[in-house]
Amino acid sequence: MQYQAPERDAQFLLFDVFRAQDVWAQIPALNDFSEDLINAVLSEGARLTAEVVAPTNQIGDQQGCEWRDGAVTTPQEFQAAFAELAAGGWLGLAGNPEFGGQGMPKMLASLIEEMLWAANTSLYLYGTLTVGASLCLDAHGTPEQKATYLPKLYSGEWTGAMALTESHAGSDLGIMRTRAEPQADGSYSITGTKIFITGGEHDLAENIVHLTLAKLPDAPAGTKGISLFIVPKYLVNEDGSLGERNGWASGSLEHKMGIRGSATSVINYDGATGFLLGEENQGLAAMFTMMNYERLSVGIQGLGSGEMAYQQAAAYAKDRLQGRASTGPQNPDGPADSLLVHPDVRRMLLAQRALNEAGRAFAVYVGMQLDLAKYAQDAEAQTRSELLTPVAKAFLTDNGFQGAVLAQQVFGGHGYIQEWGVEQVVRDARIGQIYEGTNGIQAMDLISRKVLRDGGVNLRRFVDLMAQTEVAREHQADLNDALDRLVRVTAYIVDHAAGDPHLSGSVATEYLDLFGLTIYAWLWGRMVSVAPADDFGEAKRATARFFFARLLPRTDGLERSICSSGDAVMALRGESF
Numbered sequence: 001m002q003y004q005a006p007e008r009d010a011q012f013l014l015f016d017v018f019r020a021q022d023v024w025a026q027i028p029a030l031n032d033f034s035e036d037l038i039n040a041v042l043s044e045g046a047r048l049t050a051e052v053v054a055p056t057n058q059i060g061d062q063q064g065c066e067w068r069d070g071a072v073t074t075p076q077e078f079q080a081a082f083a084e085l086a087a088g089g090w091l092g093l094a095g096n097p098e099f100g101g102q103g104m105p106k107m108l109a110s111l112i113e114e115m116l117w118a119a120n121t122s123l124y125l126y127g128t129l130t131v132g133a134s135l136c137l138d139a140h141g142t143p144e145q146k147a148t149y150l151p152k153l154y155s156g157e158w159t160g161a162m163a164l165t166e167s168h169a170g171s172d173l174g175i176m177r178t179r180a181e182p183q184a185d186g187s188y189s190i191t192g193t194k195i196f197i198t199g200g201e202h203d204l205a206e207n208i209v210h211l212t213l214a215k216l217p218d219a220p221a222g223t224k225g226i227s228l229f230i231v232p233k234y235l236v237n238e239d240g241s242l243g244e245r246n247g248w249a250s251g252s253l254e255h256k257m258g259i260r261g262s263a264t265s266v267i268n269y270d271g272a273t274g275f276l277l278g279e280e281n282q283g284l285a286a287m288f289t290m291m292n293y294e295r296l297s298v299g300i301q302g303l304g305s306g307e308m309a310y311q312q313a314a315a316y317a318k319d320r321l322q323g324r325a326s327t328g329p330q331n332p333d334g335p336a337d338s339l340l341v342h343p344d345v346r347r348m349l350l351a352q353r354a355l356n357e358a359g360r361a362f363a364v365y366v367g368m369q370l371d372l373a374k375y376a377q378d379a380e381a382q383t384r385s386e387l388l389t390p391v392a393k394a395f396l397t398d399n400g401f402q403g404a405v406l407a408q409q410v411f412g413g414h415g416y417i418q419e420w421g422v423e424q425v426v427r428d429a430r431i432g433q434i435y436e437g438t439n440g441i442q443a444m445d446l447i448s449r450k451v452l453r454d455g456g457v458n459l460r461r462f463v464d465l466m467a468q469t470e471v472a473r474e475h476q477a478d479l480n481d482a483l484d485r486l487v488r489v490t491a492y493i494v495d496h497a498a499g500d501p502h503l504s505g506s507v508a509t510e511y512l513d514l515f516g517l518t519i520y521a522w523l524w525g526r527m528v529s530v531a532p533a534d535d536f537g538e539a540k541r542a543t544a545r546f547f548f549a550r551l552l553p554r555t556d557g558l559e560r561s562i563c564s565s566g567d568a569v570m571a572l573r574g575e576s577f
């Protein structure tokens, strides 16, 4: 089945729901972007992903990557597709124009990213790390560092990678061991071993720029003693040409459940030359510029997987003939009716659709907060984006995986075999819940850092904003109930967390789901309020009805589970596991 980018929905979100044209008109850096230009970019993104990127997806999964003596070969078809992606300027879409980026809004970039993730998750991993590394360099680099690296990253001639994880240090980066020794010339000598490094080594670009976390010899213990370094594969000469090969190499590739076209390396740094990015011992904070970008991007990966899976399942359900409708034959000339007549199949398709469309709106909304923070110095939008980032990462990837599994279910046994491609989406979507900070870590970030730390004040501000926005009248009461519930549950956690050190950790994941569903209720209410009186609008209204009737009520159970948790999670003695 051919992937088709959801172009109409993208336009609806940008111009009808979020009124991007009004937002951009207020921001000098963005007011050149006309609706026509943005529509042209969306159309070209849709063409590129359908015609160039998507056809490499299944074959890339089958071929996988190969390691030989430190060199890594990616699937053959990736070469031309990545070259076209790079040459088209897609990796510099939202990049700094001073260094060759196109300075386009994140609201738009989120939608383009979804297309790329959906069309080929493995291939776009090389892209997303390049975009994230550029953002980090742009935010923390010296003018020389920016001039050296950014134009090459935006053009995709070089790619980026983020090197954090070590075998004993994953979620807990404070205990990492990679060392950085200061050298007389101002550079650092990096020694240590990183594992699971996506795009750490490959053959798609002439240089690979690692952003690597390491500790100085006299660094304070824990996360306060981490510094960030630029450690390129080839050192760059003063004139910008490539010099000596740096002292790191891929030690091996991981063999994985999914994203098999993405090369995941062990990287051995053996006295490699690194250049400090930002300040000594401030590396984790600087890396967070990249990590926050990647968290939203990985969330959008989940959304892309969910959309790809839905498109496959919906097409299959229309064609596949099995059984008869309970009201009598709908296809009397055929041997059976299509799967679409069965309410249980519709339930699965509608759940995917309702979560994908709200998820897309959510990704664009978070993108809008990032645009407002960056280009209009809107501090409130910055805080809101920080509150929403862990939700975007975890809720979108959880729903993406669950959507992929639902799509597989719609296919019955045919979903379990390779031919149809949906089992690949399930395998590829699963990693989104794990890397870039597991979804458990995202939930902890939300509850501890983003909600409890200020006693729920920012969350309350966001709830007030949701309550004040105009939504479709038919959904207002359900939305109000959901907002009340979120406020009630937050107050419960704020009140009880101080006296119960296990509470926030025990209920964090449910709390994130409750928050996510409430945001989706708000977004559905907004979408319906501006949905047009045509087939597209009709489908929006029907999908919203399903969301409010069948998905939002889950918040009821989540509230009960959170508020009656007590010590249920901690009661079983450790030795009994």
Ligand SMILES: Cc1cc2nc3c(=O)[nH]c(=O)nc-3n(C[C@H](O)[C@H](O)[C@H](O)COP(=O)(O)OP(=O)(O)OC[C@H]3O[C@@H](n4cnc5c(N)ncnc54)[C@H](O)[C@@H]3O)c2cc1C
Pocket (backbone or CB within 6 Å): 161, 162, 163, 164, 165, 169, 170, 171, 172, 195, 196, 197, 198, 199, 256, 264, 431, 434, 435, 436, 437, 438, 439, 440, 441, 444
């Ligand atoms: C395919 C792939 C690609 C990757 N790409 C990269 C990359 O490019 N760069 C990079 O640096 N890393 C990368 N990673 C590493 C990835 O980010 C880590 O695997 C992930 O952050 C989890 O770390 P871990 O595997 O050590 O698990 P652990 O940290 O050992 O976690 C195990 C479990 O315990 C839970 N847990 C741990 N600590 C806590 C806590 N404090 N509170 C509550 N729960 C906790 C986790 O949620 C998880 O469920 C990649 C991994 C994979 C598999």
